[in-house]
Amino acid sequence: MEKRIINPWAWQNDRNYAQAVEVKNVQSTLYVSGQTAIDDNGITSDADMRTQISKTFENLEKVIRQADFELKNIVRLNVYTTDHPAFFENFDIWQSWITKHSIQQASNVIEVKTLFETLKVEMEATVVK
Template sequence: MEKKIINPWTWQDARSYVQSVEVKHVESTLYVSGQTAIDEHGISSDEHMRVQLQKTLENLEKVIREADFELKNIVRLNIYTTDSAALFENFDLFQEWINRNQIKQTSTVLEVQQLFENLKVELEATVVK
């Protein structure tokens, strides 16, 4: 087995996790840690759901592209939110992103009581190559 860790930033090191792990055998699979609306300095957003969802999608894209995978090859995308109603009010943003990138993924949407530092949405992905 061959593993490659991909971290486009350094702030996650203090939080004891990596942004993604690529595991190779015959094919390659990328497991992406939950991405949220955290900036490149590790500062969490306190904006409303739409802004947080946009930043979360941007961060997910950054990690996947940094690992040299394609968005269209996301096969699993889990969505965690503290407010399902607000998420679905802004779901057009998510659906437009899915359609634009030709993603055909399996998904689970879970409402949770709390996310890190009061964030509102988190996306966790598995990508194949």
């Protein structure tokens, strides 16, 4: 698999995403459904945004690893949140997780009116190998 990052500017580097990601010679593609802060028993979190972001990343990792893909090969990571300001107040979690796993991905952050039950954030990913 070959991956090429397209960034005509430098400013997005401080926000840990790419303007575009080209992939060639892909062996397989994994489309991950929206992951949220739901525990192993299916109970939705009613915790604050910071806690929900951390749990969402934990669940996203679990699905990707169980599918035998690598986190560094996430090429698209979209975020849906019910509270755009609160998400960006906790953006350091996003940046740390992206940096830790050497991910360079295209992304969107979209505010939505509601998510399931008490959830504040949901992330969907596309991963290649």
